[in-house]
Amino acid sequence: MRASDLTALWSERVKCTVAVEYVTQTELERRPTIAYGTVVDSAGTIILPSAAIDLRISPKQIKDFKVYLPGDPEGYPAQYLGRDAYTGWHFVRAGASILGRLVPVTAFAGSGPPREPELGELVWGIGLRNKDEDFTPYILQSHVALIQALPQQTAIAQQEVAGPGLPVFDQDGRFAGLGASSFGQTFLEFSGDDRGGAPIMLVNLEESSAFLVASEVLPYFGRIPKNVVGRPLSWLGAYGLEPMDREVAAFLKLQSQSGAVVSEVLEGSPAEKAGLKARDIILGVDGTPLPRFRPDRVVVDYVERLIAVRSPGDTMTLSVLRGADRIELKATLADEPRLVREADRTYFEKIGFTAREFVYGDAVARHARTSELDGVVAHLVKPNSPADIAGLRPDDWIKEIDGAEIPDFASAVEKLTEIEKDPTRAETVFLVSRGGDTAVLRIKLR
Amino acid sequence: MAAVALLLAPVAARASMSGGFDRLLDSVVRIDVRELNFEEGVRRIDASIGSGVILSQDGLILTNAHVAGPKSVEINVTLSNLERVGARLVGWDHWTDLSLLRINLDDAKRRGLAFKHAEFGDSDKLYVGETVYAVGTPHGLTRTVTRGIISNNNRYFEDTEGVDGYETGNFNTWLQTDAAINPGNSGGPLVTEDGRIVGITSRAYLGANNLGFAIPSTTAKRIVDGLVRDGSITRSYVGIVPKALQDLEGFYDVATNTGMLIDSVEVDSPAAAAGLRAGDIVLAIDGRKVDGRFPEQLPPIENLIASQPVGSQLELTYKRAGAESTATLLTAKLESRMGEEWVSDAWGIGLRKVSRAFARENQLSDDTGALVIGVQQGFPADVAGLQRGDIVTKINQVPVDSLDVVRAVDAAYSAKPGPTLFEVQRERRVSLIVLKP
Numbered sequence: 001m002r003a004s005d006l007t008a009l010w011s012e013r014v015k016c017t018v019a020v021e022y023v024t025q026t027e028l029e030r031r032p033t034i035a036y037g038t039v040v041d042s043a044g045t046i047i048l049p050s051a052a053i054d055l056r057i058s059p060k061q062i063k064d065f066k067v068y069l070p071g072d073p074e075g076y077p078a079q080y081l082g083r084d085a086y087t088g089w090h091f092v093r094a095g096a097s098i099l100g101r102l103v104p105v106t107a108f109a110g111s112g113p114p115r116e117p118e119l120g121e122l123v124w125g126i127g128l129r130n131k132d133e134d135f136t137p138y139i140l141q142s143h144v145a146l147i148q149a150l151p152q153q154t155a156i157a158q159q160e161v162a163g164p165g166l167p168v169f170d171q172d173g174r175f176a177g178l179g180a181s182s183f184g185q186t187f188l189e190f191s192g193d194d195r196g197g198a199p200i201m202l203v204n205l206e207e208s209s210a211f212l213v214a215s216e217v218l219p220y221f222g223r224i225p226k227n228v229v230g231r232p233l234s235w236l237g238a239y240g241l242e243p244m245d246r247e248v249a250a251f252l253k254l255q256s257q258s259g260a261v262v263s264e265v266l267e268g269s270p271a272e273k274a275g276l277k278a279r280d281i282i283l284g285v286d287g288t289p290l291p292r293f294r295p296d297r298v299v300v301d302y303v304e305r306l307i308a309v310r311s312p313g314d315t316m317t318l319s320v321l322r323g324a325d326r327i328e329l330k331a332t333l334a335d336e337p338r339l340v341r342e343a344d345r346t347y348f349e350k351i352g353f354t355a356r357e358f359v360y361g362d363a364v365a366r367h368a369r370t371s372e373l374d375g376v377v378a379h380l381v382k383p384n385s386p387a388d389i390a391g392l393r394p395d396d397w398i399k400e401i402d403g404a405e406i407p408d409f410a411s412a413v414e415k416l417t418e419i420e421k422d423p424t425r426a427e428t429v430f431l432v433s434r435g436g437d438t439a440v441l442r443i444k445l446r
Numbered sequence: 447m448a449a450v451a452l453l454l455a456p457v458a459a460r461a462s463m464s465g466g467f468d469r470l471l472d473s474v475v476r477i478d479v480r481e482l483n484f485e486e487g488v489r490r491i492d493a494s495i496g497s498g499v500i501l502s503q504d505g506l507i508l509t510n511a512h513v514a515g516p517k518s519v520e521i522n523v524t525l526s527n528l529e530r531v532g533a534r535l536v537g538w539d540h541w542t543d544l545s546l547l548r549i550n551l552d553d554a555k556r557r558g559l560a561f562k563h564a565e566f567g568d569s570d571k572l573y574v575g576e577t578v579y580a581v582g583t584p585h586g587l588t589r590t591v592t593r594g595i596i597s598n599n600n601r602y603f604e605d606t607e608g609v610d611g612y613e614t615g616n617f618n619t620w621l622q623t624d625a626a627i628n629p630g631n632s633g634g635p636l637v638t639e640d641g642r643i644v645g646i647t648s649r650a651y652l653g654a655n656n657l658g659f660a661i662p663s664t665t666a667k668r669i670v671d672g673l674v675r676d677g678s679i680t681r682s683y684v685g686i687v688p689k690a691l692q693d694l695e696g697f698y699d700v701a702t703n704t705g706m707l708i709d710s711v712e713v714d715s716p717a718a719a720a721g722l723r724a725g726d727i728v729l730a731i732d733g734r735k736v737d738g739r740f741p742e743q744l745p746p747i748e749n750l751i752a753s754q755p756v757g758s759q760l761e762l763t764y765k766r767a768g769a770e771s772t773a774t775l776l777t778a779k780l781e782s783r784m785g786e787e788w789v790s791d792a793w794g795i796g797l798r799k800v801s802r803a804f805a806r807e808n809q810l811s812d813d814t815g816a817l818v819i820g821v822q823q824g825f826p827a828d829v830a831g832l833q834r835g836d837i838v839t840k841i842n843q844v845p846v847d848s849l850d851v852v853r854a855v856d857a858a859y860s861a862k863p864g865p866t867l868f869e870v871q872r873e874r875r876v877s878l879i880v881l882k883p
Contacts, residue, residue, distance in 0.1 A: 240874055244878060247882070248878040261876055431725050436806070440689060440694070442693060
């Protein structure tokens with residue numbers, strides 16, 4: 001291929017890439033983050049890789065989305081649409097003013113079914129420089145070295161081929177896949193400060209040598225979430241799936257069968273209602289045995305994706321090994337209980353902490369009964385605040401305030417607001433639970 | 447001149463501090479201990495040096511639990527005349543960091559070895575500022591005497607893993623001294639000028655200047671009696687974690703110097719069964735008023751509870767939300783967080799049985815399983831991916847409710863090596879792992 005041909009292809013395809021900046025605003029700080037995205041439709045919908053936004057952060061705390069076009073220093077307002085649980089992608093929509101300057105990547109998908117890349121094939125992709133270089137686009141090029149199911153078909157090239165979340169093309173300019181996130185190359189650099197010159201491991205987060213092949217991404221560009229949390233979220237409630245390796249399968253006389261061990265079955269979950277038990281080994285779903293992956297661990301993602309692709313109300317038949325018995329269980333998936341990132345929170349400036357609603361996942365994390373979601377969680381404790389000095393720690397579960405039990409978030413807020421309003425107040429006493437033990441904390445307010 | 451001479455004469459004539467002190471010096475011993483450890487997944491012998499003091503002519507020696515304990519496989523004592531003689535463990539009590547040994551008397555007699563013994567003083571009568579001496583083997587320097595004062599005679603500290611991973615300090619307060627205490631002093635006596643034992647030096651803050659701690663003789667005497675009588679100290683357990691009430695009297699509306707705050711009630715404990723809750727104020731135990739205003743007042747209260755016979759009924763008067771009530775607790779036996787330890791040479795793995803206290807501490811559903819405390823590199827357990835901190839819950843599908851289960855499978859494996867299935871819990875994740883020869 002001639003360099004001039006590549007340049008022509010590149011200049012057209014750069015238009016389907018953008019950088020997205022957003023701000024995470026917490027009680028104590030405002031922190032900007034930049035991610036790369038690909039335009040997937042003519043409405044200006046952009047997808048960002050899963051790792052672009054920390055899932056622990058409440059959607060209410062991420063704001064001020066801006067889209068930057070390659071080489072243009074101007075940021076254009078955009079809207080966050082939410083995250084799709086199945087693909088893990090975050091969806092963002094660009095404003096109308098720049099629609100004319102965007103080209104969806106589907107324009108380069110060609111006709112007919114997507115082509116699978118071949119081993120040794122030369123592919124190329126796009127990278128974007130940093131903000132201080134106006135996100136100037138550049139070309140990356142490499143040969144495909146390996147294609148593996150992880151569990152999605154993933155092509156691994158000899159070198160970096162694209163920024164994570166940015167597209168990869170074949171020599172004819174046809175869309176070949178999307179740069180994978182969390183697949184950054186690691187490299188060693190020898191420290192200049194250290195006299196011994198100890199090597200430091202660095203990770204290249206801005207470029208990736210792996211990409212999900214086109215057939216794994218093209219069908220899902222339309223999965224735009226209905227809301228920022230991505231609800232409904234289908235949920236089984238089998239906690240801590242662990243892969244069964246080949247040797248264990250052989251020991252259990254399962255030949256080369258793949259499987260996933262269930263560590264715990266969550267209280268009130270569809271899995272519990274279906275009769276699944278802790279330590280059951282899931283061998284198949286809907287009559288199909290689980291395929292074997294390399295490494296074995298991938299089978300866990302595979303099962304989790306089988307759940308995520310379904311909707312609440314859908315059924316899932318599990319073939320399970322329990323002791324020496326094989327059992328078929330039919331589970332009806334439900335909408336996942338309220339997540340930590342959806343939980344209500346309120347910051348109390350005087351006491352110096354954020355109270356957060358205690359949700360299902362909090363109870364699971366604390367080995368507590370999930371049917372009684374009382375108390376609130378100390379989500380953030382401001383350094384050197386009265387709460388901090390009294391020994392309150394993030395993730396403490398506040399069960400009582402001033403000797404009274406806290407039935408729910410609203411009553412905690414009411415009580416704490418009252419405490420903060422009273423200027424004569426000298427102290428407040430919390431009973432907190434931490435690691436199964438409790439502690440009485442006296443918070444001095446004056 | 448005469449007055450000066452008079453003053454000088456007795457000083458010149460004195461060749462020692464007192465007869466009692468000389469006797470004490472002759473009763474302090476150096477203790478060399480060889481201990482069996484499994485922490486690398488292999489049988490490893492560790493050697494250490496400590497101090498001790500002979501208490502009687504039948505050869506009882508008092509030292510620290512962290513000097514000699516159940517893991518000690520060889521104990522040698524160096525007497526003041528530099529003769530060496532073997533000794534064995536009579537019993538230990540990690541809660542107070544005390545161990546009692548007995549000299550091999552047959553051997554001593556056969557070799558005609560003589561030794562002296564020291565006498566206890568009364569630690570309750572010590573005053574802050576009183577001169578005391580520590581005698582021991584710091585850094586192997588046999589029979590070193592250091593001098594200081596009692597810096598505090600009622601110091602509180604407790605440590606969940608303070609004695610080789612065992613709990614310590616809940617049932618006694620400590621003497622604090624500025625007499626130099628260094629590694630190797632452990633187990634040696636802290637004495638007054640007349641040579642009477644008022645404490646057993648146990649620990650010091652490393653990196654600090656002269657902050658040393660000793661177990662008071664009042665506590666030591668009680669423990670020695672118990673160990674001589676039973677070989678161990680049995681205590682009652684109720685599952686109350688107390689906290690000093692300091693500054694909270696107003697909030698709970700109790701008079702100053704009244705009551706002990708319950709900071710936590712342990713799950714499935716007698717206190718939980720009796721309906722006690724965190725935030726309750728214990729006012730009296732079996733009618734005896736308690737005062738837990740300051741931290742150093744807590745160990746005596748805990749000791750009062752622990753001293754009841756196991757299975758006895760304890761009536762607690764407590765205050766909750768302004769109202770007083772009573773609860774009757776049935777005490778259980780106090781158990782340590784450390785379980786039995788064992789090593790499999792074939793698999794290269796050191797295990798410690800999960801105890802009820804460890805299960806509670808780590809929020810495990812029950813005490814089934816054995817904690818991996820060491821893995822030997824290149825051996826089957828390591829190759830299969832077992833790690834320190836994993837809990838082995840089943841072997842060949844049999845629940846590990848005692849180490850006998852593991853020993854039986856290990857014996858079968860040693861006789862005829864073959865794949866063995868381990869069910870392992872890591873954090874909260876359960877995995878299956880096959881160990882192969």
